[in-house]
Amino acid sequence: MRDTAIDKKLWRTASGRVQPFPPFRRVNIANLFVLFAGVIILFMLACALVPQWIAPYPPTEMQTDSILQPPSSKHWFGTDYFGRDVFSLVVYGSRDSLFIGLMSVVVGGLAGSALGSLSGYLGGKWDLVLMRFIDILMTIPGILLALAIAAALGPGLLNIVLAVAVAGIPNYARVMRGQIMSIKGRPYITAAISIGMTRLDVFRKHILPGSLSPLLVMATLGIGSSILAGAGLSFLGLGLLKETPDWGALLSQGRGYLTVAWWICTFPGLAITLFVLSVNLIGDRLRDHLDPKKAKS
Structure with missing residues (x-):
């Protein structure tokens, strides 16, 4: 008599062969969130790069017969007080918002990394002067x-890019300095110097590549913060003066109509x-991937 437990693990193929049943793989919810x-x-980047392919209307087109219309099949996100399609405004506004977020991270990350690298690798008076400058910046929110x-x-x-970038310099400098100081004291760095490598070659070939992983994670997470900061500045009236506003300016323009046209503020x-x-989800997964200890915990 055959064991029923074994029978449950076997399955018959179309050719009549009996073989073990393929193992059932559970769906990882975290992977689904990262995929989403x-x-x-990708969709937001497409909106920023080719908005004319996605937006159904030009962002400056005013339809006087459709002022303050709620969301419908014709206007997915409704219309504003000028009769403009809110979905089209959100699509076209993504370009400036994403540009602020990405470029401020690039500028702030490069400047902060340069200061942190000089401070951590040179040490001494350089470290004292540069870190006191960073401390002064960190005292200001x-x-x-x-x-x-x-x-x-x-x-x-x-x-706006410069303002948001300068605000992020202290964090990048602190992280980079800590990484440089941690790596430059390791035995393989001492061995590289003992065989005649110059300090510049040691920094370029050994220290810098080993210190970029946390900086990459921090830059990824910093994109979201930079977009929020740029939207906040635009909301306060310090943003762009254009016919096609960014997301922060859309929030500012629609706040006066929140009780009668909630969709103008809600969708941006x-x-x-x-x-x-x-x-942030992508940044968290990247951090787990680059930090095996955190992934195991």
Whole structure:
């Protein structure tokens, strides 16, 4: 008499052969969230790169017979007080919002990494002077520092990028300095110096590549914070002066109609929330992938 437990593990193919049943793989919910986040990010990038392929209407087209219309099959996100399609405004507004988030991370990350690398590798007086400068910047809250810089420079895309980038420099500098100081004291660095490698070659070939992983994770997570900071500056009136507003400006323009036309504020806010959440999910997974200890815990 055959064992029923064994029978349950066997299955018959179309050719009549009996072989073990393929193991059932559980669906990882975390992977589904990361996949969803990747789809959202790709869609937002497509909106920023080719908005004319996605938006059903030009962002400046005013339909006087459709002012303050709620969401419908004709206008998915409704219309604003000028009769403009809100979905089209959100699609076209993604370009400036994503540009602020990405470029501010690039500028702030490069500047902060350079300061942190010099401070950590050279040490001594360089470390003392540079870190005291970073400490001064860290005493000012990031959003307040960005607000002060944006107010001093005036409205403009590059001014917002610079303001948000400067606010993020202390964090990148601190992380990079800690990584450099941790790596430069390891035995293989001492061995490389003992065989005649110059300090520049040691830094370029051994120290710098080993210190980039946490910086990459921090930059990924920083994109969401930069987009929020840029949207906040635009909301306060320090953003771009254009016919096609970014997400923060859309929130500012629609706040006066929140009780009669909730969709003008809601959908730009949802766009910001979805993109920031998606970037944070990707950043968390990247951190787990680059940090085996955290992945196991």
